[in-house]
Amino acid sequence: xxxxxxxxxxxxxxxxxxxxxxxxxxxxxxxxxxxxxxxxxxxxxxxxxxxxxxxxxxxxxxxxxxxxxxxxxxxxxxxxxxxxxxxxxxxxxxxxxxxxxxxxxxxxxxxxxxxxxxxxxxxxxxxxxxxxxxxxxxxxxxxxxxxxxxxxxxxxxxxxxxxxxxxxxxxxxxxxxxxxxxxxxxxxxxxxxxxxxxxxxxxxxxxxxxxxxxxxxxxxxxxxxxxxxxxxxxxxxxxxxxxxxxxxxxxxxxxxxxxxxxxxxxxxxxxxxxxxxxxxxxxxxxxxxxxxxxxxxxxxxxxxxxxxxxxxxxxxxxxxxxxxxxxxxxxxxxxxxxxxxxxxxxxxxxxxxxxxxxxxxxxxxxxxxxxxxxxxxxxxxxxxxxxxxxxxxxxxxxxxxxxxxxxxxxx
Numbered sequence: 284x285x286x287x288x289x290x291x292x293x294x295x296x297x298x299x300x301x302x303x304x305x306x307x308x309x310x311x312x313x314x315x316x317x318x319x320x321x322x323x324x325x326x327x328x329x330x331x332x333x334x335x336x337x338x339x340x341x342x343x344x345x346x347x348x349x350x351x352x353x354x355x356x357x358x359x360x361x362x363x364x365x366x367x368x369x370x371x372x373x374x375x376x377x378x379x380x381x382x383x384x385x386x387x388x389x390x391x392x393x394x395x396x397x398x399x400x401x402x403x404x405x406x407x408x409x410x411x412x413x414x415x416x417x418x419x420x421x422x423x424x425x426x427x428x429x430x431x432x433x434x435x436x437x438x439x440x441x442x443x444x445x446x447x448x449x450x451x452x453x454x455x456x457x458x459x460x461x462x463x464x465x466x467x468x469x470x471x472x473x474x475x476x477x478x479x480x481x482x483x484x485x486x487x488x489x490x491x492x493x494x495x496x497x498x499x500x501x502x503x504x505x506x507x508x509x510x511x512x513x514x515x516x517x518x519x520x521x522x523x524x525x526x527x528x529x530x531x532x533x534x535x536x537x538x539x540x541x542x543x544x545x546x547x548x549x550x551x552x553x554x555x556x557x558x559x560x561x562x563x564x565x566x567x568x569x570x571x572x573x574x575x576x577x578x579x580x581x582x583x584x585x586x587x588x589x590x591x592x593x594x595x596x597x598x599x600x601x602x603x604x605x606x607x608x609x610x611x612x613x614x615x616x617x618x619x620x621x622x623x624x625x626x627x628x629x630x631x632x633x634x635x636x637x638x639x640x641x642x643x644x645x646x647x648x649x650x651x652x653x654x655x656x657x658x659x660x661x662x663x664x665x666x667x668x669x670x671x672x673x674x675x676x677x678x679x680x681x682x683x684x685x686x687x688x689x690x691x692x693x694x
Contacts, residue, residue, distance in 0.1 A: 285401070285434065285484040288391030288519045289371035289474060293425065293689040299325050299364055301456035304464065304684035307428070308332070325364055327427065327686030330355045344415050349422040356425060365689065373469040373477055374688050375447050376523060378681045380462045385681040386444055387525030388469075388477060389429055389688050392487075394503040394518050397496055401486050402432065403666035406493040416498030417505070426499070426521040426690040429683050430492030433527035433659065439480050441526065447473055454687070466687065481524075488666055490530060490659075491679045496520055502692070514693050521690035523683055527659045533632030533678040534657070536639055537607065539616060539650040540626050547579055550615060550650075557610045558586040566636050569655040575603060578643050578651040598664045603654050604673040611652075621674045629675040632656065 295303035302325035308316065319326050320335045333355035334340045334348070341347040359365045374389040396402050420426060447467050454466040469477060489496060499520035506517045542550070554560050558575075563583040567576050573588040592610060594600040600609075612618040618627050628648070630638045639651035657677055665672050 284396075285481040285487050285524070286393040286396060287373065287388070287478060287481050287524070288393070288516075289373050289469075290391050290516065290519075290690055291368045291371050291694070292374060292389075293360070293365050293367045293691060294687060295325070295365060296363065297454065300454040300466075300687065301458065301464075303327050303364065304458075304687045306460070306682065306684060310682070330359060330427075330686070344419070346418075346422065349419050352419075353423045356423065367691070368468070373474050375444060375467040375469055376687075377448065377452075377465045378462060378683075379465075380681070383531070385525060385529055385531075386441075386448075387523050387529070388481075389466075389521070389523050391516065391519030391690065392430065392432060392496075392522035392524070394500050394520060397500050397520070400669075402496070403486055403488045403663070404493060404496075405489070405662055405666040405670070405672045407671045408494050408497045412494050413497050413501055416494055417501040420498060420502050420692055421505070424691065424693045426495075426692060428492075428495065428685045429521045429523040429688075430496045430499075431490040431530075431679060431681070431683065432487045432522050432524045433490045433530060434481075434484050434487045434524060436526050436528045437480060437484065440477065443473060443476055443480070458684075464684065464687070487524065488527070488663055490527075490662075492522075496522075516690065516692050516694045519690075521688070525681075527663075530659065531680040532656050532659060532662070533680065534654040535604070535675040535678050536630040536632060536654055537612070537652045538628040538630055538639060538642060538648045539612075539618070539652075540628065540648045542616070542649045545615075547582070550579065551584070553615055554586060554611065557589055557592045559589060561585045561587070566640055568636060568653055569603075572655050573603060573606070574655060575607060576653045578639055578653075580649055581640070581643055598661070598668050599670050599673065602657060602661065602665075602673060602676065604657070604676045607652055607654070608673060616650075631678040633678055633680070 302323055305327045308328060319328055320332060331352055333351040341351065376387060376389050378385045392402065447469060450467065452465040452467050454464060457463045503517045506512045551560055561584065563585055566583055569576050573593055575586040577584045577586055588606060592606060599605050608621065618624045621627060636653060639653055642648040643651055
């Protein structure tokens with residue numbers, strides 16, 4: 284079963300929703316981020332960057348910084364920029380990008396089901412980041428960025444969503460990245476039907492947000508051990524749940540800054556042991572699984588895995604990202620830890636193939652690899668076998684806006 288919790292969202296007033304809601308900070312260029320902070324008094328970025336005007340700042344991720352975030356959040360609430368719904372709701376959200384609609388439910392997802400692995404994981408989390416996020420949630424008392432969860436296509440839910448979307452949305456606005464956002468408050472009759480349909484879904488999968496969900500689970504464990512805490516919301520975490528057939532999974536490509544003196548021909552000769560190597564006339568994305576395109580000092584090649592290179596019996600070993608690591612990055616280039624090696628950079632597929640070719644042409648890197656996107660079925664196979672995906676295997680869309688529906692953890 285997938286147990287969801289309606290909640291009383293803290294959210295922008297209708298006239299300010301388009302000004303408050305924001306993409307994650309890391310997706311903005313520094314110049315754009317600076318302009319938003321200076322010119323938009325309503326942006327949620329001002330809450331999570333409360334010291335943007337200060338010359339002397341508190342230490343990042345410190346208790347003092349998090350308390351300043353909380354204070355700025357409280358100021359937004361006092362000013363009436365953010366208000367809290369008087370009743371609990373489920374929230375239906377639709378994001379439309381390039382004529383593709385991402386539709387799903389915003390709700391509280393069960394920490395208990397997360398702990399019992401009914402919320403399936405495929406990514407390893409870092410204890411240090413978990414502790415940092417747990418401390419953040421504890422001090423600020425709210426969660427503003429939903430974890431993206433997926434479930435198998437459900438015709439009943441899709442038909443119900445269509446009914447709900449016939450009414451006027453509470454929010455309807457477009458953003459400068461050419462994305463349209465719409466939000467509906469689900470009425471009690473439809474809410475009951477949504478909850479009943481989700482109750483029949485045996486398991487759900489984390490598509491994006493492993494550290495956020497793990498941190499929420501840690502916080503819940505901490506609060507449960509404290510008999511003085513009588514609240515309920517900490518037993519759930521803010522989530523956006525959507526049909527996995529509606530999601531888009533793009534590749535994460537790899538850029539190697541230096542070949543450390545290795546010659547191009549030496550690399551090609553070594554690659555031929557495990558791959559069929561074909562020179563290309565121009566830049567090209569892979570056309571199928573187990574095909575990798577490579578930019579070697581501005582020359583393009585297609586690498587096709589030889590049959591013995593692919594272990595189809597293992598959910599992780601058969602993935603192109605893992606094949607690239609095991610047969611090229613580690614043995615040829617000495618890159619053993621993809622999370623810490625400064626010689627490798629990960630480029631999300633939404634940036635296009637130019638994000639690989641341009642740095643090489645400008646001599647900021649020497650080698651790049653473009654991968655074929657992993658499917659949701661492959662992700663689920665890894666999660667079902669309690670295994671871990673290679674680092675930076677997927678770029679999942681939609682990317683959700685922070686501050687649209689804020690979850691009060693301490694209620």
